[in-house]
Amino acid sequence: xxxxxxxxxxxxxxxxxxxxxxxxxxxxxxxxxxxxxxxxxxxxxxxxxxxxxxxxxxxxxxxxxxxxxxxxxxxxxxxxxxxxxxxxxxxxxxxxxxxxxxxxxxxxxxxxxxxxxxxxxxxxx
Numbered sequence: 001x002x003x004x005x006x007x008x009x010x011x012x013x014x015x016x017x018x019x020x021x022x023x024x025x026x027x028x029x030x031x032x033x034x035x036x037x038x039x040x041x042x043x044x045x046x047x048x049x050x051x052x053x054x055x056x057x058x059x060x061x062x063x064x065x066x067x068x069x070x071x072x073x074x075x076x077x078x079x080x081x082x083x084x085x086x087x088x089x090x091x092x093x094x095x096x097x098x099x100x101x102x103x104x105x106x107x108x109x110x111x112x113x114x115x116x117x118x119x120x121x122x123x124x125x
Contacts, residue, residue, distance in 0.1 A: 001045055001046070001047060002045070002046050002047075002048060002049045002051075002052045002073070002074075003043065003044065003045050003073075003074040004043075004044045004052055004056065004071050004072060004073045004074065005041060005042070005043055005044075005071070005072045005074065006041070006042045006043075006044055006056060006060060006069050006070070006071050006072075007038035007040070007041055007069060007070040007071075007072070008022070008038055008039060008040040008041070008042060008060075008066055008069050009037070009038050009039060009066070009067040009068045009069070010039045010040065010065050010066055010067060011065050011066075011067055014064075014065030015033055015039045015040065017064075017065055018039075018040060018063055018065045018066055019031055019033060019040055021063045021064075021065075022040065022042050022060065022063065025044075025055070025059045025060065027044050027045060027046050027051070027052075027055045027059065028042050028043070028044055028060075029043045029044070029045045030042070030043040031043070038070070042060070044056065044060070052073070056069070056071055084115075084116060085116040085117075086108075086110075086114070086116075088104055089101055089104055089105065089116060089117070089120070092104060101120055102120055102121070105117035105120040105121055106121060
């Protein structure tokens with residue numbers, strides 16, 4: 001799913017109005033007021049890059065009160081939550097070596113993104 005983060009500069013006194021209008025755009029998944037050179041950060045999600053490049057000029061740039069925007073297109077996620085076990089954990093589970101499985105999951109740097117590892121640590125399964 002293509003994602004872009006749009007940094008929005010607004011006219012003085014128009015932040016709340018622009019934020020509310022952004023949140024009414026179907027493709028805007030989230031929007032926040034922020035401190036810094038831009039007043040708002042909006043997360044835009046579509047099902048294709050073709051739609052993404054149309055949403056910003058056609059639905060966002062047309063909102064009254066926006067002075068300028070800076071669009072950052074995301075190329076991928078840094079971390080994704082997974083529910084299945086990694087290959088080493090599957091092997092240890094098949095062998096029934098729960099002690100080694102626990103140690104593996106406990107030492108994994110990806111533990112906070114792994115549902116399987118969280119269950120191993122919490123329930124010992």
